[in-house]
Amino acid sequence: xxxxxxxxxxxxxxxxxxxxxxxxxxxxxxxxxxxxxxxxxxxxxxxxxxxxxxxxxxxxxxxxxxxxxxxxxxxxxxxxxxxxxxxxxxxxxxxxxxxxxxxxxxxxxxxxxxxxxxxxxxxxxxxxxxxxxxxxxxxxxxxxxxxxxxxxxxxxxxxxxxxxxxxxxxxxxxxxxx
Numbered sequence: 650x651x652x653x654x655x656x657x658x659x660x661x662x663x664x665x666x667x668x669x670x671x672x673x674x675x676x677x678x679x680x681x682x683x684x685x686x687x688x689x690x691x692x693x694x695x696x697x698x699x700x701x702x703x704x705x706x707x708x709x710x711x712x713x714x715x716x717x718x719x720x721x722x723x724x725x726x727x728x729x730x731x732x733x734x735x736x737x738x739x740x741x742x743x744x745x746x747x748x749x750x751x752x753x754x755x756x757x758x759x760x761x762x763x764x765x766x767x768x769x770x771x772x773x774x775x776x777x778x779x780x781x782x783x784x785x786x787x788x789x790x791x792x793x794x795x796x797x798x799x800x801x802x803x804x805x806x807x808x809x810x811x812x813x814x815x816x817x818x819x820x821x822x823x824x825x826x827x
Contacts, residue, residue: 688743692733695747696726699760717770718763725759 683690700719707714729746736742746752796804808816 686738688733688738688740689730691740691743692730692747693726695753696729696756697722699757699763703760703764714764714767717767718760721763721766722756722760725756729756 697719700715700722703715703718704712729752733742733746736746793805802808803816809818811817
């Protein structure tokens, strides 16, 4: 009896139906929590918009842009969330704080710093990798030159060979004169 070529619909070891049930449960719990803490939800939804944008813009597998921008954005939102909690955890207080333009500038400015940090780290890493590759190529070329100097041009693989694999008209070098 031959095995079926079809693979069951499994991602990370869980069947598809069980996974969708977990997502539904998570969505219900998230909705209830968002309703219970409406003031925090308003503050986070408006303040963390740059992170949401980064989530849709970042196409990389690791999602480094989302992490960097998200953490910096949250660092910009947190002091104002804390201020709202001190005044009273009410939607009116959240709207009063967010309606101040300087608050939005601080929140979104922190996210902008996250974009700058992510951009800078990527470019610094790329420059370091290119420099390391160039150094490695120089070391390989030096080792090749040393091998040619030590064993002659036959080791380069550039000489024409006869049917037995011997060089045709190999030039005489210091290594082959003895």
